[in-house]
Amino acid sequence: MTGTVRADPRAPGGGGVELTAADLKILGPSPDFPITPKEHGTAFLFEHRHLWLRSRRQVAIARVRHEVIQAIRDFFYERNFVLVDTPILTGAIGEAAGHLFATEYFDLGTAYLAQTGQLYVEAAAAALGKVYCFGPTFRAEKSKTRRHLTEFWMVEPEVAWNDSDDNMKLQEEFVAYIVARALERRKTELAELERDTAPLERIRPPFPRVSYTDAVEKLKALGSDIAWGQDIGGDEETLLAKQYDRPVMVFNYPRVVKAFYMKENPADPRTVLNNDMLAPEGYGEIIGGSQREDDTFAHSGFGLGVERTVAWICGIPHVREAIAFPRTLYKLWP
Ligand code: 4AD
Ligand code: MG
Numbered sequence: 001m002t003g004t005v006r007a008d009p010r011a012p013g014g015g016g017v018e019l020t021a022a023d024l025k026i027l028g029p030s031p032d033f034p035i036t037p038k039e040h041g042t043a044f045l046f047e048h049r050h051l052w053l054r055s056r057r058q059v060a061i062a063r064v065r066h067e068v069i070q071a072i073r074d075f076f077y078e079r080n081f082v083l084v085d086t087p088i089l090t091g092a093i094g095e096a097a098g099h100l101f102a103t104e105y106f107d108l109g110t111a112y113l114a115q116t117g118q119l120y121v122e123a124a125a126a127a128l129g130k131v132y133c134f135g136p137t138f139r140a141e142k143s144k145t146r147r148h149l150t151e152f153w154m155v156e157p158e159v160a161w162n163d164s165d166d167n168m169k170l171q172e173e174f175v176a177y178i179v180a181r182a183l184e185r186r187k188t189e190l191a192e193l194e195r196d197t198a199p200l201e202r203i204r205p206p207f208p209r210v211s212y213t214d215a216v217e218k219l220k221a222l223g224s225d226i227a228w229g230q231d232i233g234g235d236e237e238t239l240l241a242k243q244y245d246r247p248v249m250v251f252n253y254p255r256v257v258k259a260f261y262m263k264e265n266p267a268d269p270r271t272v273l274n275n276d277m278l279a280p281e282g283y284g285e286i287i288g289g290s291q292r293e294d295d296t297f298a299h300s301g302f303g304l305g306v307e308r309t310v311a312w313i314c315g316i317p318h319v320r321e322a323i324a325f326p327r328t329l330y331k332l333w334p
Contacts, residue, residue: 015188046320049334053324060189061321064182065310071181072155072304075174076132081157084124086117086133094119095259099139101150113138116303118261121158122292125299132157142329145234146318147284147308151327158301164263164273164291167300168249171277171287172205174304175247179203182313195315199245199281207246212253212271215240231257232276234284241278247286251275262290275302283312 003021011018034048035055045052052058076083091108093100094116105111117133124131134155141148157170179200182190190197210218212232219226219236222243226236232250241248252271255264262272274290286309289302310322320326325334 046326046331047334049325056192058321060192061310061314061316062324063189064186064193064314065306065322067182067186068178068306068310068313069153071178072134072174072306074181075177076130076157079130081130081132082124082128084121084128084131084133085135086114086120088114088135088138090114092119095139099141101138101140115139116154117156118158118301118303121156121301122299125158125160125301126297129160130157131159144329146320147234149307149319149323149326149328152308152319153306153323154303155306156301156303158299160297160299162291162300163298164251164275164300167289167291167302168207168209168251168275169205171249171275171289171302171304172207172247175207175277175286175309176203176205178309179313190314193314193316195313200313202245203247207249207277208244209249209251209275210240211251215250218243229254229256237276237278237284238282241280241282241284244280247277247279249275249277258290261292263293279308279312281312281315283308286312 001019001021002023003019005017005019007016008018009016033051035045035051053062089105089111091111093112094114096115099115101113102110114137116137117135121131121133132155135153136151137154138151140150159166159170162170183197183200213228215232216226216228219240222239224236224239226232232240240250251274252265252268253274254270255262255272258272258274262274265271265273272290276285277287278284279286287302287304289300291298291300307319307322311319314322316322320328320331
């Protein structure tokens with residue numbers, strides 16, 4: 001269509017302009033476009049993901065994701081972190097042996113798709129001080145929850161000399177920065193998504209911090225049957241996070257439920273110097289981080305999952321809509 005563009009505040013979508021058409025040419029026919037204004041099931045829509053992506057809601061989500069990723073890069077650039085790209089094919093286990101995608105690697109045995117870039121940025125932090133990696137990571141987990149993908153994007157900063165407290169301070173500043181940027185530059189998209197932005201306006205440091213031990217006591221008081229030593233599961237995360245109006249950082253978990261690289265807590269060797277950050281409104285863990293076990297220099301870092309963060313900011317129920325072509329237990333196409 002060609003014509004004259006003119007300002008009109010009534011234009012749908014908040015774009016503020018309308019086109020008065022003067023000419024129309026058909027470049028290609030689109031008979032039987034499968035997505036109609038009626039309600040479609042999610043399975044149907046995901047089978048037509050390449051077309052579904054054109055809908056206003058999906059466009060809005062894509063733009064918020066783009067903004068979140070730009071904010072992530074700007075935050076670290078402004079603070080003089082150096083981006084270090086880490087391998088996707090690796091010979092080592094990054095997190096948990098049970099959740100690896102494996103493939104044959106010539107004469108060298110088995111290669112795995114990276115679960116994390118952390119062990120590489122730990123080495124790079126020794127050279128460069130403040131570093132981060134940012135890329136796709138893979139978990140062969142048979143989780144069917146609305147928070148799990150088999151391929152997701154994770155940003156992982158690692159900082160020489162930071163202890164666990166410094167690590168939590170960096171996390172709250174980082175998350176507040178990302179949310180503020182989305183509110184500032186993606187108002188139109190958040191309105192399209194009918195996102196109530198009031199809870200997001202409250203996301204300012206400091207974030208509440210609660211030890212794992214206190215969190216277990218709080219959960220018991222709220223009716224959970226969790227016992228000290230057990231991991232905090234998805235439902236309990238939601239229950240706990242509901243008590244706060246900002247993301248809550250739960251620190252010093254039992255060693256047995258966490259990864260091998262976390263630094264033992266000298267004040268209580270049953271626990272480690274780590275924390276998870278739980279987003280409000282039922283979105284659960286968006287960050288996992290820790291001080292690292294070291295026999296050289298103290299260092300700490302964390303990983304933030306992009307899709308969980310985007311899902312939370314957009315207020316959408318499932319992480320699979322937070323990435324253009326999601327990979328889940330049931331989804332390898334399109
Ligand atoms: O807690 P995780 O497993 O931590 C790590 O991978 C560390 N190596 C990070 C670090 O310290 N450098 O994962 C970090 C975050 C989670 O909090 C979550 O946001 C996201 O990555 N995540 C997932 N997102 C979607 N689908 C999955 N299956 C995810 N697993 C983790
Ligand atoms: Mg975790």
